[in-house]
Every structure is written in structure tokens, then in C-alpha cells.
Amino acid sequence: MGKIFFRLVLGGIAGKILGLLREVLLAALFGAGRVVAANRIALTATLIPINFFTADALTAGFLPLYVQYRQERPAMARTLYRAVHLLLAVFSLLLTVALIFGRDLWVGLLGPGLDSHTADIAAAMLGIAALGVPFYVLYNLNTLVGLANDDVRLINLRPSCQSVGLIVATVIAWRTGHVSVLAWGFTVPYIVLWGWGAYWIRRQGYLHGGNDTGSHRLDRAATKVALGMFWRRLRPLLLIPVILQGSIAAERAVGSLLGVEVVAATEYARFVVDSCMALLAAPLGLAGLASFARMKADEVGAGLRRLIPPVILVAVPLALILSLNSRGIVTLLYARGQFDERAVDVSSVLLLGFALGIWAHVLGYTFVKVLNARGANFQVAIVMALSFGIPIAVNLLLYKQWGAFTIGAASSIGGVLMFLISARWLSVLGYSTRLLAIALPGAAVAAVAGYLLAGAGLLRLVASCVAILLIWTGYVTAVPSLRRTFLSFVLKKPGRSTDEPQPDGLVATKSATGEQ
Structure with a gap:
């Protein structure tokens, strides 16, 4: 699976560079x-x-x-x-x-x-x-x-x-x-x-x-x-497409009720988040479909425990950077030509909402694809029904109070639900939450530093991002359990399915097939 994942990532980079050029050009020529x-x-x-x-x-x-x-x-x-x-x-x-x-x-x-x-x-x-x-x-x-x-x-x-x-x-x-x-x-x-x-x-x-x-x-x-x-x-x-496409339709309808600039700005903000998802979640999910479908039942748990730690260690600082610097990122990418101050305001609020749950979306998407690969489609139907159905209600009930932020926040809520429910069915919820708990202090310190440095201008954007990455990297390096877990993934040869060393305090949970 590792080789497929990295080939998908490398292939996606070229597409995302062109995609960025496409969105920047569209924003400059037609605005929002x-x-x-x-x-x-x-x-x-x-x-x-x-x-x-x-x-x-x-x-x-x-x-x-x-x-x-x-x-x-x-x-x-x-x-x-x-x-x-x-x-x-x-x-x-x-x-x-x-x-x-x-x-x-x-x-x-x-x-x-x-x-x-x-x-x-x-x-x-x-x-x-x-x-x-x-x-x-x-x-x-x-x-x-x-x-x-x-x-x-x-x-x-x-x-x-x-x-x-x-x-x-x-x-x-x-x-x-x-x-x-x-x-x-x-x-x-x-x-x-x-x-x-x-x-x-x-x-x-x-x-x-x-x-x-x-x-x-x-x-x-x-x-x-x-x-x-x-x-x-x-x-x-069969229930999944009804809920999923209904969620997208509700998002578009709510955007149109909030104004045409919200409809346009939603995709400008989503592009930033989706680019990160495409470089992490989609390759992991697609590689997982092919690889986990070929794994024996007793290999799935070990494969997941190799997969989760590096995803968390990459996705958490990414969520911090995007959410704390949403306005600076939108300004840097789009604020030129027809993309006026109103478009910057709306897009940055939307990006903040989307970014808050990107870590959960990456993990949840991957877990759902593993469930698909193992033939657990009934469980997938329940996961998707809840993780897209509840955001529909959030969008329809709260858009008058929260405005454009509702669309991004609803998406993040859906990502958290997808992560929690799918991880529970794969018997890795305890493992994942304990790893997140170990990572939380470092994330909190990095968030404070990033927030204090964030502001208008390219210099403050760079300073905030660098501070988050340095503090996070230092924390991961200083905590033996995180350092060993990350290195075990980097150094492990693709395709091996033996159990990995677990972070301190993390006990390997029941095999992913145990509840299917």
C-alpha cells in the first residue's frame, strides 16, 4: 500500500499546482x-x-x-x-x-x-x-x-x-x-x-x-x-448516495440563500482544504481499497496501526495552519483582480470552518475506504448516513445565525463523526484517541504561538506557519512515543503486516475484523 500511496501523492501534486493556477485565475478574472x-x-x-x-x-x-x-x-x-x-x-x-x-x-x-x-x-x-x-x-x-x-x-x-x-x-x-x-x-x-x-x-x-x-x-x-x-x-x-448528495445539495441551497458570493467563495475555500485532502486522504483511501482487500483478516489491525500515527502527525499541524491563518492564506492566493475585500471575508470564514475538522476528515475517509475493502458495507452505510445527515441539519437550522461559517463548520462536524464511528467499527478508536491525547499538549502550544503571530501580510503568515511547524516538530521529537511511532512508519518496508511498536500507553486494540 505504501508504494501506491506515494505514487498517488506525487501524481496529485502536479494536478494541484495546476488546480491552484485555475482557481487563482478564475478569482482574478471573475471574482466571486x-x-x-x-x-x-x-x-x-x-x-x-x-x-x-x-x-x-x-x-x-x-x-x-x-x-x-x-x-x-x-x-x-x-x-x-x-x-x-x-x-x-x-x-x-x-x-x-x-x-x-x-x-x-x-x-x-x-x-x-x-x-x-x-x-x-x-x-x-x-x-x-x-x-x-x-x-x-x-x-x-x-x-x-x-x-x-x-x-x-x-x-x-x-x-x-x-x-x-x-x-x-x-x-x-x-x-x-x-x-x-x-x-x-x-x-x-x-x-x-x-x-x-x-x-x-x-x-x-x-x-x-x-x-x-x-x-x-x-x-x-x-x-x-x-x-x-x-x-x-x-x-x-444504497442509502449513502441519498445522504451524501443531499448534503451537497443542501450546502449549495444554503449558499445561494446567503448570497451568490457565498456560493462562489465556498469552492475557493474548499479548494484549499480539498487539495490537502487529495494529497492525504484520497491516496490513503484508494491505496487502502486495493491493499486492504488483499490482506488476511489478522493483518488488517496491524496495517491500520501503521497508518494512523503518521496521518495524525501530519494532519493536526495542517489543521492548525489552515484555521489560524485562513485570512492570510485566502489573501495570498486570491486577493487580486475582481476578488474584492468582501470575497476575502467570506472565503476566509468558510476556510476556517472547513479547516477545523480536516484531521478528522483524513482519518475518517481512510477508515471508511478500509471498511469498504473488507466488505463491511452495512457499517459504511451507517457511518455515512450520520456523518452527512447531521451536517444537513446543521446547515438548514443554523445558517441564519452563523452565516457563511455554517457551511464549513457543518463539514467539520461531519468529519469528526465519520472518524469516531468508523474508528469504533475498525476497533481503533481507543488507539486513535490515546494518540491524539498524547499529541494534544504540543498542538495547544503550537496553536497559541501560531495565533499570536498570525495577522495581515506575508511576513506574519510565514512566521505563524513556521512557528507552528517548529513547535510541533520539536514536540514530536521530544516525546519518545510519538517519535518512535512516526519513525516506525517511515522505516517500515511497504507491504509488511507485522505489528508495529505501540506508543507508550497505547495498547493494540482488537483486529479490525473483529466487529465485522
Whole structure:
């Protein structure tokens, strides 16, 4: 798993650099006004129904089963791929038609606070983005085929290609005045990615193997068995997309009620947090899906105990830096061109809310993917229902009192719930909380120093960040349990599953499979 994780991280860095350029350019040329708000609504309107039907079907239903079949029955793996590919192709074409003809209604539901002009722009953008749905869905399927073969190149290619497309579209929209061109920045890259992905997995021979001499009847029988197993894994997860996509829809609706600048600023703030998540949580989760699916039951606990300490030791200071310096970071990244003082105010408040729970999001996301890999999809359904359902209530009930901060705070609350519940089911909650308790004094001292040094200007931003990192590093180095735990992860060869030395006072908990 370690090799896959580091390849995903390195591949994600290039994409995030381009993504930063994309967001900075968008902020400078269009600010946080109606054009950006319409674009955010249109892309959300495109992705919600896609993810509603396919996200968990692919990562939790298809990938673990495909990995299992590749190891035991390669011909069944190929049969599963073909069956799921056909289902997704039909579904995505129907969804494209539905989005195009129902775009005005769908935009109205997601953006009840938008004025008519902004809603019209969003509907026009949605009609263009909908054309990319089939290519987006089928490319995602091909990336998982690559991942099952320990090939992360297709996954790493996505953010860079998408960012380049959006950058080009942003420049064209600004130069021509045709703002709907922004939506082509989503559609065109996924057409290119789909074509390359289909070519790549065939060139690499990932779909070869097994016995091709069976009759058509046997193929139909194998397809029925493969889809039956796929459905069995997917069935417990049917509630998840309802809650997850409902949470995103509620966030967009609340943002539109608070003002178009909140809709636009939400993604500027979220980009900063999501970039960190993409470099930590997503690689850990995706690597965990492939690696933990192959582990024996008695190896899972040791694998988790190797994974948790370095994540905590990286994510905690990251949360401190982002939350204590939210205004300085937003100013440094975006405050130029059309991005005015009001946009800075709103974005920094949102970033503060998102950053408070980033440590929990990183751990929780990873734990959920491990549960997926172990086939514990019923537990995953409960985790996701609570960690996204409760933030929906927070957003809807408190937005009038907390304003824009509500959206970020609700996300952090969801992250903490995801961490607590998934860690409990994996039998590592006690281990994780004791490690957090050992780290707390160092985090508190670093937070005080970072807060006192934070302020306007690049110099104070750098001083605050450096102080947090120096104090935190000194504390980790000075506390033997933290130092040994971190070094054990760094020095351990990837793939070993023997138990790691535990931090002082931390007793290895029951194996992760003990409660499944």
C-alpha cells in the first residue's frame, strides 16, 4: 500500500499546482460574482446525479470484487467489467438526456436564492456540462481497472487534464464574454480522458486473461453471477448516495440563500482544504481499497496501526495552519483582480470552518475506504448516513445565525463523526484517541504561538506557519512515543503486516475484523 500511496501523492501534486493556477485565475478574472456562482451550481448539478448512482457502485462495489476475481478467476473479472461498463454506458446516456431537458428545474432546486439572470447562466452551463457525463463515468471505471493492477497513472492524469481544460475555458470565456464556455472546461477534458483511458487499459492488457473459449450461454451465466455479487456488495450502500448528495445539495441551497458570493467563495475555500485532502486522504483511501482487500483478516489491525500515527502527525499541524491563518492564506492566493475585500471575508470564514475538522476528515475517509475493502458495507452505510445527515441539519437550522461559517463548520462536524464511528467499527478508536491525547499538549502550544503571530501580510503568515511547524516538530521529537511511532512508519518496508511498536500507553486494540 505504501508504494501506491506515494505514487498517488506525487501524481496529485502536479494536478494541484495546476488546480491552484485555475482557481487563482478564475478569482482574478471573475471574482466571486454571479458567473462563478452559476458555474459552481452547474457543475454541482452535473456531479450530484452522477455520484448518486455511481460513486459507491464503483469504489465500494466494483473495485473490491474486481480485485478478488482477478486473483481467483480472471475470466470473471473481465465479465464483471464488461457488464458494469454496459450498465454505466446506458445509465449515463439516460442521465445526459434528463439533465439537458430538466436543467431549469434542477438549477432552481439547487439554487433557490439565485436571481433569474444567474439561474439562466447556470442552466446554460448545465446543458453543456451534461454532455460530458458518459465520458466522466466510463473514465472513472477505467481508472479503477488500472488501480486494481497497481497502476495509478490514469488517476494521476485526471486532475492535471481537468485543470488544463478549465484554465483554457476560463481564458476563452473572459476574452470572448461568452461565460457559458466555462462549462466546456469540464466536458472536453473528460472526452479526451475517456479516449485515452480506454486505449490505455487495452494496451496494458488489463482486460486479458482467463478462458475465452466458453459458449455464449456460459458468458450469460457468468454475467448473471458477476452482477449478482456486485449487487450484493452494493445493496447495503444504497442509502449513502441519498445522504451524501443531499448534503451537497443542501450546502449549495444554503449558499445561494446567503448570497451568490457565498456560493462562489465556498469552492475557493474548499479548494484549499480539498487539495490537502487529495494529497492525504484520497491516496490513503484508494491505496487502502486495493491493499486492504488483499490482506488476511489478522493483518488488517496491524496495517491500520501503521497508518494512523503518521496521518495524525501530519494532519493536526495542517489543521492548525489552515484555521489560524485562513485570512492570510485566502489573501495570498486570491486577493487580486475582481476578488474584492468582501470575497476575502467570506472565503476566509468558510476556510476556517472547513479547516477545523480536516484531521478528522483524513482519518475518517481512510477508515471508511478500509471498511469498504473488507466488505463491511452495512457499517459504511451507517457511518455515512450520520456523518452527512447531521451536517444537513446543521446547515438548514443554523445558517441564519452563523452565516457563511455554517457551511464549513457543518463539514467539520461531519468529519469528526465519520472518524469516531468508523474508528469504533475498525476497533481503533481507543488507539486513535490515546494518540491524539498524547499529541494534544504540543498542538495547544503550537496553536497559541501560531495565533499570536498570525495577522495581515506575508511576513506574519510565514512566521505563524513556521512557528507552528517548529513547535510541533520539536514536540514530536521530544516525546519518545510519538517519535518512535512516526519513525516506525517511515522505516517500515511497504507491504509488511507485522505489528508495529505501540506508543507508550497505547495498547493494540482488537483486529479490525473483529466487529465485522
